[in-house]
Amino acid sequence: MALGFIKKVFTFRHDQPGFDQAPEVVTPVPEAPTPAAVQSELEPHSREEHLPVATSDPVLPEEMDTAGGQVADGEEDETPPILPDVGEMTELGLIPLSLLEAEALADKTEDDASPPSVPSGHLPHKGGDWSEDDAVLAPEATPDLISPPVGELSARPTEGGDLAPEPAATPILPKGFAPEDDASLAPEATPDLISPPVGEMSARPTEGGDLAPEPAASPILPKGFATGPAVTEPGPIVPQLKLNWFQRLRAGLARTSSQLTGQIAALFTKRKLDDQTLQDLEDLLIQADLGVETAMRITDTLASERYGKDVTGEDVSRIMAAEITKVLKPVAKPLQLDLSHKPHVILVVGVNGTGKTTTIGKLASKLSGAGLKVTIAAGDTFRAAAIEQLKIWADRTKSEFVGTKIGADAAGLAFDAFQQAKASKSDVLIIDTAGRLQNKTELMAELEKIVRVLGKLDPEAPHTVLQTLDATTGQNALNQVEIFRNIAGVNGLIMTKLDGTARGGILVAISAKHKLPVYFIGVGEGVDDLEPFEAEDFAHAIAGLGQ
Numbered sequence: 001m002a003l004g005f006i007k008k009v010f011t012f013r014h015d016q017p018g019f020d021q022a023p024e025v026v027t028p029v030p031e032a033p034t035p036a037a038v039q040s041e042l043e044p045h046s047r048e049e050h051l052p053v054a055t056s057d058p059v060l061p062e063e064m065d066t067a068g069g070q071v072a073d074g075e076e077d078e079t080p081p082i083l084p085d086v087g088e089m090t091e092l093g094l095i096p097l098s099l100l101e102a103e104a105l106a107d108k109t110e111d112d113a114s115p116p117s118v119p120s121g122h123l124p125h126k127g128g129d130w131s132e133d134d135a136v137l138a139p140e141a142t143p144d145l146i147s148p149p150v151g152e153l154s155a156r157p158t159e160g161g162d163l164a165p166e167p168a169a170t171p172i173l174p175k176g177f178a179p180e181d182d183a184s185l186a187p188e189a190t191p192d193l194i195s196p197p198v199g200e201m202s203a204r205p206t207e208g209g210d211l212a213p214e215p216a217a218s219p220i221l222p223k224g225f226a227t228g229p230a231v232t233e234p235g236p237i238v239p240q241l242k243l244n245w246f247q248r249l250r251a252g253l254a255r256t257s258s259q260l261t262g263q264i265a266a267l268f269t270k271r272k273l274d275d276q277t278l279q280d281l282e283d284l285l286i287q288a289d290l291g292v293e294t295a296m297r298i299t300d301t302l303a304s305e306r307y308g309k310d311v312t313g314e315d316v317s318r319i320m321a322a323e324i325t326k327v328l329k330p331v332a333k334p335l336q337l338d339l340s341h342k343p344h345v346i347l348v349v350g351v352n353g354t355g356k357t358t359t360i361g362k363l364a365s366k367l368s369g370a371g372l373k374v375t376i377a378a379g380d381t382f383r384a385a386a387i388e389q390l391k392i393w394a395d396r397t398k399s400e401f402v403g404t405k406i407g408a409d410a411a412g413l414a415f416d417a418f419q420q421a422k423a424s425k426s427d428v429l430i431i432d433t434a435g436r437l438q439n440k441t442e443l444m445a446e447l448e449k450i451v452r453v454l455g456k457l458d459p460e461a462p463h464t465v466l467q468t469l470d471a472t473t474g475q476n477a478l479n480q481v482e483i484f485r486n487i488a489g490v491n492g493l494i495m496t497k498l499d500g501t502a503r504g505g506i507l508v509a510i511s512a513k514h515k516l517p518v519y520f521i522g523v524g525e526g527v528d529d530l531e532p533f534e535a536e537d538f539a540h541a542i543a544g545l546g547q
């Protein structure tokens with residue numbers, strides 16, 4: 001049963017042990033030597049500005065600054081402007097990994113029973129001068145040279161020997177992340193790798209004999225991704241909903257669906273289906289943000305089935321749900337994590353306020369709750385609140401955190417975070433970024449640089465470029481995908497704020513136009529308010545139908 005969940009959303013390719021390291025308290029990285037070439041890329045901020053912060057020892061922004069270099073009074077955020085011209089950014093070389101490539105990668109991994117080798121880009125910092133080429137050619141990472149990250153490896157199972165390696169060697173798959181269809185993995189992995197559902201977590205006996213809850217001590221596969229350990233820190237208020245997921249989705253999309261179905265019902269009251277009603281319906285569907293293509297699909301199908309006949313609102317809803325499902329099915333995909341990368345790097349981009357930080361927290365919760373080791377990097381160095389907010393999420397999700405001071409070079413932070421995540425053998429590194437669309441040129445340069453710098457440590461990084469979209473922005477979201485796709489090579493989407501919006505239909509238009517995978521949707525501010533995207537559920541909820 002748990003495996004079913006796993007397969008439902010995420011796909012892991014986990015070829016090597018990773019959770020067998022004992023919890024360790026690491027000291028702050030003194031000053032990781034940086035390749036000259038990279039160093040020059042990261043100016044003007046020095047590498048020591050980027051400090052790992054122990055999750056067990058929350059650090060306030062002030063502390064981070066103190067440790068890593070304070071922002072001098074009067075030091076202002078970089079001045080902006082310059083002007084756009086996003087149109088020319090199409091070819092940035094940031095081509096998203098296509099599905100075919102992803103599948104090819106998956107196949108490759110499946111065929112390879114041996115432990116993954118260290119990517120060619122993994123390099124030790126030697127402190128000397130070296131070029132980008134050196135980085136690529138570097139034999140393999142030298143852990144010794146890379147300062148270990150600060151922060152305890154919370155919940156890492158490293159008890160006295162017996163059960164040590166199992167969690168590590170196991171692909172842990174929360175819903176939305178699932179072990180790949182790897183026959184070689186499945187047999188042994190299944191029983192031990194799949195943790196009991198959340199409810200059973202608390203009953204898990206610890207080594208000590210008692211029953212202290214040790215959620216992070218072993219892979220946990222809660223419904224969806226696993227909710228992870230109970231959140232005790234203050235934060236977003238999580239409503240205690242007793243509804244199941246579909247009911248919550250329907251409730252969230254109630255405004256979208258009631259508006260749509262109400263208008264449709266009014267349109268077809270005592271009218272036969274003719275050219276005029278079809279045209280009116282098409283207009284109505286377009287106004288509901290579904291997009292011209294989908295609107296036409298719906299009216300065409302309706303016409304072929306019911307032309308000249310009486311039509312009810314339910315007839316339209318049924319056809320609408322079926323057509324929307326057809327549009328969404330191809331993009332409703334699990335987020336594939338290639339854990340052979342160690343870490344699999346997820347770069348999260350999107351306009352400010354679309355939910356990047358919150359979504360990172362939700363993802364980290366699911367992943368760490370499933371036993372994966374997660375590092376979060378506060379790459380939005382533009383806003384102090386963004387760094388603080390992310391630190392809180394890191395603490396509550398038992399993730400390692402790498403932050404820096406306001407105004408510091410985001411690419412430098414990303415580089416350091418990648419090194420530290422590698423050194424600490426994190427499974428996943430999630431990097432937040434700024435989203436100042438009002439300054440596209442600067443934003444483009446920053447994201448481009450982040451991608452370039454990450455590529456020095458692993459040519460394939462970032463492995464996933466996720467964009468968050470705020471459903472309430474309607475058509476703007478459509479444009480945002482266009483822009484960020486060109487700027488950062490977005491290869492997957494997460495739509496947030498689908499709770500309470502009347503504009504949920506925009507996800508259909510985006511899917512029809514961009515055909516990018518939609519991995520999750522957010523329906524609230526709470527840590528559990530993120531669910532794998534299910535085409536049929538979403539289509540039914542929009543059409544006001546039952547599951």
Ligand SMILES: Nc1nc2c(ncn2[C@@H]2O[C@H](COP(=O)(O)OP(=O)(O)OP(=O)(O)O)[C@@H](O)[C@H]2O)c(=O)[nH]1
Pocket residue numbers: 236350351352353354355356357358359380383385386434435496497498499521522523524525529
């Ligand atoms: N209702 C609702 N609110 C959400 C959802 N996701 C995020 N939010 C809220 O949206 C606001 C913005 O979210 P952030 O995560 O800070 O967005 P961001 O993109 O990181 O924004 P910056 O930090 O400004 O870059 C916060 O108040 C979140 O709590 C969601 O799915 N539903």
